[in-house]
Amino acid sequence: MIDKVFEKSIKKQFEFDEDVASVFDDMLNRSIPFYKQMQELTINFALNHLDKDDYVYDLGCSTASTLIELGKQSNFNLNLIGIDNSSAMLARAKKKCKAFGIDIDLKNEDLLTTNYDHAQLIISNYTLQFIRPLQREKLIKKIYNALNKKGIFIFSEKVISNNKVLNKQSIDIYYDFKKTQGYSEYEISQKREALENVLIPYTDEENKKMILDAGFTHFETIFKWVNFATYIAIK
């Protein structure tokens, strides 16, 4: 279904409710530049670090697109676990897993309180940005502790720049991208308002610091388009 969530006047903050979940795959494809390529890179790096029967967690799995694709592309068994606290998203995830015949343990839980131990790989694409900063630092420590030795954490985030001029230019370029994806100025500005104080982006430097402070030995940017970045961290 095509995303028309912000065509009408919206007076509330952004929420992962039924309206958003029903159009979510279309929304991500049209709102995150190079979403498919970023997902493909995530899977490529993931498979290079995985062995038979490893545990893989996707934090904020939404409709489970990434784990389904990983399951499809792996030629050995993996224990795939998707965590999200939106029932509407998980209902869609469940249907997709069934349709694609991929076995995923879907958990309706909060990332901050759920357990994800013995993980060889943790993925969290475009989700940490919705966690309040103090909680976010705690969550990264929890992720670090949950990983096996040499385990990896792949995550993607919308980012900002410390340079005001470049930051403004990046936002303008991103809004032009959204226009090319068929969103109107009205939809763009409505979504911007709904995301205010909900999506809290860090700079690349802040993301790197947060990762190294938690104890990870290595941090690398594996993809970047203007204000959208994908990173890999090694325990």
Ligand SMILES: Nc1ncnc2c1ncn2[C@@H]1O[C@H](C[S@+](CC[C@H]([NH3+])C(=O)[O-])CC(=O)[O-])[C@@H](O)[C@H]1O
């Ligand atoms: N505290 C929380 N606990 C659990 N889930 C949460 C929490 N906060 C937010 N979520 C969930 O995190 C997901 C973020 S979307 C991820 C896209 C996906 N990774 C993808 O690559 O397709 C990104 C976006 O919409 O920009 C939603 O499904 C929320 O319900």
Ligand SMILES: O=C(O)C(=O)Cc1ccccc1
């Ligand atoms: O910042 C925006 O306007 C976005 O649309 C970013 C985004 C993309 C997909 C889901 C939530 C937020």
